[in-house]
Amino acid sequence: MMNYSNYLYIAIRAAIDAGKAIMDIYTDPASDFEIERKADNSPLTKADKAAHKLIVNVLSVSPYPVLSEEGKDIPYAERSSWETFWLVDPLDGTKEFIKKNGEFTVNIALIEKGVPILGVIYVPVRKELYFSTDSLGAYKLNVDCDNQPSMDEIIQKGVRLPVSMGHQGIVVVASRSHQSPETTDFIENLRKQGQPVTLISSGSSLKI
Numbered sequence: 438m439m440n441y442s443n444y445l446y447i448a449i450r451a452a453i454d455a456g457k458a459i460m461d462i463y464t465d466p467a468s469d470f471e472i473e474r475k476a477d478n479s480p481l482t483k484a485d486k487a488a489h490k491l492i493v494n495v496l497s498v499s500p501y502p503v504l505s506e507e508g509k510d511i512p513y514a515e516r517s518s519w520e521t522f523w524l525v526d527p528l529d530g531t532k533e534f535i536k537k538n539g540e541f542t543v544n545i546a547l548i549e550k551g552v553p554i555l556g557v558i559y560v561p562v563r564k565e566l567y568f569s570t571d572s573l574g575a576y577k578l579n580v581d582c583d584n585q586p587s588m589d590e591i592i593q594k595g596v597r598l599p600v601s602m603g604h605q606g607i608v609v610v611a612s613r614s615h616q617s618p619e620t621t622d623f624i625e626n627l628r629k630q631g632q633p634v635t636l637i638s639s640g641s642s643l644k645i
Contacts, residue, residue, distance in 0.1 A: 458484070459484045
């Protein structure tokens with residue numbers, strides 16, 4: 438496996454810039470978000486589109502193609518042959534964005550042979566950046582969007598993960614708006630077995 442850590446900074450820059458574009462729309466009192474409906478009836482806003490366009494543009498400096506949540510029209514016959522590619526969700530949590538509860542993220546990963554080898558998650562409302570590679574490990578950092586530090590400074594200022602959050606037992610991460618019956622049944626079965634379970638849903642946590 439090749440060392441792709443040089444691309445981490447590109448992904449971080451893309452995520453933060455996309456987050457800024459999203460927040461410009463999110464905080465604009467005159468914005469109606471221009472909500473549309475995709476084929477699966479899930480919502481699509483102009484913030485999704487703006488973030489997608491910006492991320493694709495930033496990642497274009499790399500030699501790898503981009504598969505985005507908002508760019509899935511690439512034929513499967515073409516993308517199935519990709520060995521290494523960027524996997525992007527420009528605005529993960531569009532329903533939460535529309536509800537204006539702040540619980541949405543920008544997600545970018547580099548995939549090699551079906552395995553994520555680096556990843557970036559950015560929470561625009563809280564300016565929280567999470568990033569990881571095989572060689573570096575995982576980090577969390579609160580960022581100044583107007584004065585982004587160098588990669589060395591990001592590593593120095595970042596908090597190495599995992600960090601204890603005071604949870605005991607099993608931690609389940611699930612979507613607030615898209616929790617499936619299978620996830621609900623899984624949590625209920627754990628509870629019946631007497632397992633302490635902490636459910637983390639879109640940035641909030643609930644002990645059940």
